[in-house]
Amino acid sequence: MIYRLGDFHFPDDPARLYPGTPTRPWVLEIGFGDGRFWPHYARTFAEAPNYLGVEISGTSLLKAHRRLKDAGLDNAILTKLPAEVLLPGVIPPASLDAIVVNFPDPWPKAGHEDHRLLRVPFFQQAASRLKSGGAVLLTTDHEEYFEFACAQAEASGVMRVERTEPPAAALETKYALKWRDLGLGANHARFVPTAPTPATFLPFAPYLESEPNVPHAVLTLPADFAPQAFQKQTVRGPHWTVVLLDLYATLRRGGWVALAHVVEGDLTQEVLVGITEREDGTHLVRLAKFGGPIITPGVKAAVGAVTEWLEREGAAVKHRGY
Numbered sequence: 260m261i262y263r264l265g266d267f268h269f270p271d272d273p274a275r276l277y278p279g280t281p282t283r284p285w286v287l288e289i290g291f292g293d294g295r296f297w298p299h300y301a302r303t304f305a306e307a308p309n310y311l312g313v314e315i316s317g318t319s320l321l322k323a324h325r326r327l328k329d330a331g332l333d334n335a336i337l338t339k340l341p342a343e344v345l346l347p348g349v350i351p352p353a354s355l356d357a358i359v360v361n362f363p364d365p366w367p368k369a370g371h372e373d374h375r376l377l378r379v380p381f382f383q384q385a386a387s388r389l390k391s392g393g394a395v396l397l398t399t400d401h402e403e404y405f406e407f408a409c410a411q412a413e414a415s416g417v418m419r420v421e422r423t424e425p426p427a428a429a430l431e432t433k434y435a436l437k438w439r440d441l442g443l444g445a446n447h448a449r450f451v452p453t454a455p456t457p458a459t460f461l462p463f464a465p466y467l468e469s470e471p472n473v474p475h476a477v478l479t480l481p482a483d484f485a486p487q488a489f490q491k492q493t494v495r496g497p498h499w500t501v502v503l504l505d506l507y508a509t510l511r512r513g514g515w516v517a518l519a520h521v522v523e524g525d526l527t528q529e530v531l532v533g534i535t536e537r538e539d540g541t542h543l544v545r546l547a548k549f550g551g552p553i554i555t556p557g558v559k560a561a562v563g564a565v566t567e568w569l570e571r572e573g574a575a576v577k578h579r580g581y
């Protein structure tokens with residue numbers, strides 16, 4: 260099953276995600292690529308653990324989805340998100356039995372280490388999300404990244420490093436086969452939490468649970484409103500940046516739609532904000548459902564940015580619901 264960010268709860272509950280198999284172990288795989296690891300690994304258990312796979316490539320998502328479906332792995336969820344959003348947003352504390360990372364992007368150039376996943380903040384997040392007895396399982400051909408990851412795990416102060424042999428399934432992934440064909444070996448480490456670690460969450464996670472209203476505003480446009488005056492604009496808040504990229508006229512019902520780019524930490528959303536006329540002649544500025552946006556403070560701010568631009572253009576705001 261494929262989940263979008265908006266399909267999750269923040270944090271979520273494995274019993275809700277896997278209603279048919281709520282008590283099975285839970286494995287998160289980060290960067291599953293074309294999805295070869297899980298069908299191999301799941302076979303080594305009498306009952307397939309619950310699986311959550313996170314990946315940023317849409318093409319990989321579809322390939323893996325097909326593969327897991329063909330393997331009959333029903334208790335498997337795939338999602339297209341950065342792990343840096345999924346882990347602190349969706350995963351509850353002390354809930355995972357394993358976090359699997361096979362052949363992560365090594366970012367080999369000097370000065371690019373900040374792009375690597377396996378750094379101190381990741382290990383601290385991972386330690387807070389693993390159950391007692393759980394571990395992060397890393398397999399990589401890249402010796403320099405392997406040593407870097409081991410050093411970062413030690414530096415996190417919350418992980419013990421055990422250098423061991425990789426599970427056989429980790430040697431069957433697309434990248435494992437690619438490196439094997441080139442005669443390269445694979446390094447494997449288990450990173451085991453050494454102490455209970457307090458969980459931190461995405462700054463807006465509690466907000467997502469408590470905000471049922473779609474952000475909106477009601478206003479009266481000036482008689483001489485000129486939508487062509489729109490210009491690309493950027494608005495910054497404490498934890499978000501909103502860029503209003505463009506404004507489009509809608510043909511079916513009249514009015515306009517603003518396209519906004521919203522960045523909050525590692526989470527980026529593209530959202531549409533509609534401006535439509537109401538029967539009484541006022542206009543409604545409202546977040547559109549299109550694309551299934553999740554209503555974060557940044558998305559609310561996008562509705563605010565459109566409203567405030569219209570205000571600068573002479574609109575009289577009657578109601579703010581953002």
Ligand SMILES: C[S@@+](CC[C@H](N)C(=O)[O-])C[C@H]1O[C@@H](n2cnc3c(N)ncnc32)[C@H](O)[C@@H]1O
Nearest residue numbers: 290291292314315316341342361362432433434
């Ligand atoms: C080198 S490939 C390895 C793929 C697969 N694990 C394998 O062994 O064949 C690394 C994968 O990690 C994914 N990836 C990179 N950064 C990610 C992130 N922040 N969150 C989730 N996936 C990520 C990439 O899209 C890519 O598919």
